[in-house]
Amino acid sequence: xxxxxxxVDYVVLTxxxxxxxxxxxxxxxxxxxxxxxxxxxxxxxxxxxxIPVGTPNDESSSRRMDALLEAxxxxxxxxxxxxxxxxxxxxxxxxxxxxAERAIGRALIESVRSYELDRRVAAALADGVEESSELTxxxxxxxxxxxxxxxxxxxDGKREALVIAVDRTRMVELETMRRDFVSNVSHExxxxxxxxxxxxETLQDGADPTAAKEFxxxxxxxxxxxxxxxxxxxxxxxxxxxxxxxxxxxxDLSALIRDAVSSQSTRASKLGIRLEAVTPSNGAAIAGxxxxxxQVVVNLLDNALRNTPSGGAVTxxxxxxxxxxxxxxEDTGIGIASDALPHVFERFYVVDRSRAKSTGGTxxxxxxxxxxxxxxxxxxxxxxxxxxxxxFRCRFGAVARR
Amino acid sequence: xxxxxxxxxxxxxxxxxxxxxxxxxxAINRAVDALGxxxxxxxxxxxxxxxxIDDLNVRIETNCLNLLALQQPMASxxxxxxxxxxxxxxxxxxxxxxxxxxxxxKSLAEEPPLKPLIDIPRMAAKAREMLRESLxxxxxxxxxxxxxxxxxxxxxxxxxxxxxxELIEFMARDPKAISRGSNLILxxxxxxxxxxxxxxxxxxxxxxxxxxPKKLKRSVVEINRAVAHSDTLLNPS
Numbered sequence: 001x002x003x004x005x006x007x008v009d010y011v012v013l014t015x016x017x018x019x020x021x022x023x024x025x026x027x028x029x030x031x032x033x034x035x036x037x038x039x040x041x042x043x044x045x046x047x048x049x050x051i052p053v054g055t056p057n058d059e060s061s062s063r064r065m066d067a068l069l070e071a072x073x074x075x076x077x078x079x080x081x082x083x084x085x086x087x088x089x090x091x092x093x094x095x096x097x098x099x100a101e102r103a104i105g106r107a108l109i110e111s112v113r114s115y116e117l118d119r120r121v122a123a124a125l126a127d128g129v130e131e132s133s134e135l136t137x138x139x140x141x142x143x144x145x146x147x148x149x150x151x152x153x154x155x156d157g158k159r160e161a162l163v164i165a166v167d168r169t170r171m172v173e174l175e176t177m178r179r180d181f182v183s184n185v186s187h188e189x190x191x192x193x194x195x196x197x198x199x200x201e202t203l204q205d206g207a208d209p210t211a212a213k214e215f216x217x218x219x220x221x222x223x224x225x226x227x228x229x230x231x232x233x234x235x236x237x238x239x240x241x242x243x244x245x246x247x248x249x250x251x252d253l254s255a256l257i258r259d260a261v262s263s264q265s266t267r268a269s270k271l272g273i274r275l276e277a278v279t280p281s282n283g284a285a286i287a288g289x290x291x292x293x294x295q296v297v298v299n300l301l302d303n304a305l306r307n308t309p310s311g312g313a314v315t316x317x318x319x320x321x322x323x324x325x326x327x328x329x330e331d332t333g334i335g336i337a338s339d340a341l342p343h344v345f346e347r348f349y350v351v352d353r354s355r356a357k358s359t360g361g362t363x364x365x366x367x368x369x370x371x372x373x374x375x376x377x378x379x380x381x382x383x384x385x386x387x388x389x390x391x392f393r394c395r396f397g398a399v400a401r402r
Numbered sequence: 403x404x405x406x407x408x409x410x411x412x413x414x415x416x417x418x419x420x421x422x423x424x425x426x427x428x429a430i431n432r433a434v435d436a437l438g439x440x441x442x443x444x445x446x447x448x449x450x451x452x453x454x455i456d457d458l459n460v461r462i463e464t465n466c467l468n469l470l471a472l473q474q475p476m477a478s479x480x481x482x483x484x485x486x487x488x489x490x491x492x493x494x495x496x497x498x499x500x501x502x503x504x505x506x507x508k509s510l511a512e513e514p515p516l517k518p519l520i521d522i523p524r525m526a527a528k529a530r531e532m533l534r535e536s537l538x539x540x541x542x543x544x545x546x547x548x549x550x551x552x553x554x555x556x557x558x559x560x561x562x563x564x565x566x567x568e569l570i571e572f573m574a575r576d577p578k579a580i581s582r583g584s585n586l587i588l589x590x591x592x593x594x595x596x597x598x599x600x601x602x603x604x605x606x607x608x609x610x611x612x613x614x615p616k617k618l619k620r621s622v623v624e625i626n627r628a629v630a631h632s633d634t635l636l637n638p639s
Contacts, residue, residue: 109417110541113424113534115454138431139534 075145075165079121081158083107095167097139113139117147117163124151124161134168144172177349181363188229192222232364235295236347239371246289246375253286253293253325253396254279257316260297264305272310275301277317284320286396292372299365300329300392307390308333325398330391336384344382345370369394408473412482415465416541419486419493422458423537425451426493427530429500430596434526437503437589438519440511445504455497462490478610485610489540492599492606496533499592506585516572516582525561525593528554532600539604545611548604552618558597565590 069076075092079085085108088100096112103111109118114137123129132148150162199215207215261277268275286293297316304314312332319326336344336351343349347367373380373394384390429451436444466483469475475483532554539548566587573583601618609615 107413107417109420109424113420113427113537113541115421115424115428118421118424138427138530 073166075163075167077103077108077112077163077165079108079125079161079163081125081154081160083122083125085111086160091167092163092165095143095145095165096137097141112137117149120147120149121161121163124149125159128153128159135165142169144168177346181347184363185229185233189226192226195219195222232368236364236368236371239368239375240347246292248287249290250285251288251290251293253284253320253327254318255283256290256293257297257318257327260294260301261316264298264301268305268314271305271308273305273308274313275305276313276315278315279318280320284318284325284398286325286376286398288376288396289372292375296369296372296394297327297329299369300327300394303365303392304329304331304333304390307331312389320398323398325396327394327396328391330389332389335386335388336382336390337386338384341382341384345380366392408469408475408479411465411469412475412479415462415469415486416482418458418462418465419489420537420541422455422462422490422493423533423540425455425458426497426500427533427537429455429497430503430526430530430533433500433503433507434523434593437507437510438523440507440515442508442511445507445511448504449501452497452501455494459490459494462486478613481610481613485540485606488606489603492602496596496599499596502592503589506589510582510585513582516579516586519586521561521565521568522586522589522593525558525565525590525597528558528561529593529597529600532558532597533603536600536603536607539607540610543607543611545608548607548611549618551604552601555597555601558594562590562594 069087069089072089073091075095076087076089077085077092078087084105085103086105088098088103090100092098093100093103098111108121109115112118114135116135117137120129120131123131128151130148130150133146135145135147137143137145144167146166146168148164150164152160152162154160196219199219203212203215257279258277261275265275301314301316308314308331314329314331314333317328317330319328340349340351344351345366347364349363349367369392370380373396376396378394378396380392380394382390382392429448432444432448432451435441436448466487469483470480532551535547535551538544539551569583569587569590573580605616605618608618
């Protein structure tokens with residue numbers, strides 16, 4: 001799913017959750033009233049009469065209520081007037097990292113250790129104060145929640161508190177990524193533009209022919225850099241929109257890798273990195289779009305070269321079985337921390353912003369790789385150890401050999 | 403005060419300890435966040451936090467002393483009250499260290515950052531994890547967790563030594579970095595202390611549950627060795 005649709009989904013989810021939450025307070029109150037009536041009927045009923053515990057309607061509505069609560073994407077916690085938790089739905093258990101059965105019957109602070117949430121629940125119970133705002137909750141991971149506390153008046157003049165939480169962690173992450181991306185792209189576009197502007201102005205003032213030639217070369221190089229970035233952006237937009245026109249053909253990945261490696265070899269030797277291709281002699285053919293697959297390999301090599309210090313090595317390897325072909329690009333570079341590893345294929349994601357600025361990464365290359373590989377029915381994964389290097393592996397289905 | 407009342411107050415006091423604990427946890431988190439972003443407003447927030455922490459501290463101590471004086475509790479209840487009296491001292495110190503870090507943030511905010519913080523946030527995360535787990539152990543009367551937490555102190559100590567060494571080298575190279583560098587060393591020291599306080603809390607929990615006082619682990623940060631090392635850096639004769 002693309003980030004844009006994901007963002008829309010989250011907005012829909014958030015709105016949906018709040019609509020559900022608004023109705024929920026009323027439903028819970030209704031549910032409690034039915035339960036309360038049932039108890040009263042029960043206690044007043046003479047012993048000889050079979051217990052007329054509510055109508056089947058009540059029971060089914062209570063079951064419906066339980067099912068609704070459990071399935072709700074918003075987290076819901078209900079706290080009794082004495083401060084004990086009486087209900088925790090699955091979403092709340094996941095958001096707060098607690099086990100529902102351990103939380104129920106105890107004070108909220110004993111399972112959900114947030115002073116702020118505890119304070120809001122206490123205010124709802126004591127004075128019926130309702131609040132709704134962002135709250136950062138830290139357990140094993142940090143979560144950004146939008147939490148509403150509601151007070152539900154009971155018949156006996158006491159109140160229950162209802163906590164409704166919507167997880168905005170992912171949404172906040174996406175917002176941050178987008179902001180970072182915009183600032184990164186702006187920087188990437190601005191620095192070549194500034195250089196071009198300065199050199200053009202110098203040329204306009206009149207420079208000697210040797211300097212002029214050098215300036216023109218620089219201008220051409222900076223322009224290429226900007227074109228490459230804009231093309232990356234356009235590629236990704238095209239890939240994500242799904243309007244991809246793949247021209248399928250039988251492609252020998254061994255030959256393709258060798259070509260890609262030789263196209264990068266000058267750059268690698270300038271950087272002092274040993275770059276080599278290891279390919280099987282009998283070829284490894286898959287059905288795919290040659291240009292797109294070349295872009296996959298070039299992007300992976302580019303990524304490896306940018307993240308490997310001088311003196312290191314980058315190896316592109318093809319291995320094949322009867323049914324599958326794997327392309328590995330392995331480097332002895334800086335590696336990726338395990339917490340960053342699951343995110344490297346995300347659009348806009350850059351592990352180290354300051355490094356990316358100096359090496360010219362846009363945070364788009366690997367996202368493009370993932371899209372193209374998946375458009376070929378393949379898969380891509382990354383393994384890495386910090387300080388030791390990284391391995392990116394693409395798997396494709398092989399073309400049956402004739 | 404009846405027996406039922408006694409247990410109600412005892413329970414509420416235990417919950418107050420957890421309230422104080424969660425405030426202190428958040429204070430550390432914000433303190434390091436504010437330091438990383440040079441956020442003076444956030445640092446001021448933490449200083450205000452400290453008043454609530456102090457109020458809770460007073461309430462817990464008063465309740466504990468009342469329970470002791472009026473009820474003569476025995477066995478497990480007595481140990482729980484004794485443990486709480488100790489734990490609030492550790493929590494209060496941790497809160498103070500969060501304030502210390504906030505003060506440093508405010509004084510460092512006027513100068514350009516020395517270097518991006520890497521190991522200090524790691525130390526903070528580890529120390530906070532230790533504190534969180536020590537409070538989990540307290541909340542659930544779980545001695546098993548309490549025994550495990552202090553093992554994580556080694557990692558905090560290792561990071562502390564790494565930060566210390568790195569900053570000393572920085573300052574040796576550039577005397578202009580001395581005021582910022584020494585402030586950051588203090589931050590690391592506070593975080594190291596926080597981890598030690600979490601270890602203390604675990605010891606109290608073990609005593610509370612098992613009834614046997616036990617020293618779990620005392621981290622000895624080799625400051626002398628680190629200082630000796632800095633001498634060789636500064637006077638490479």
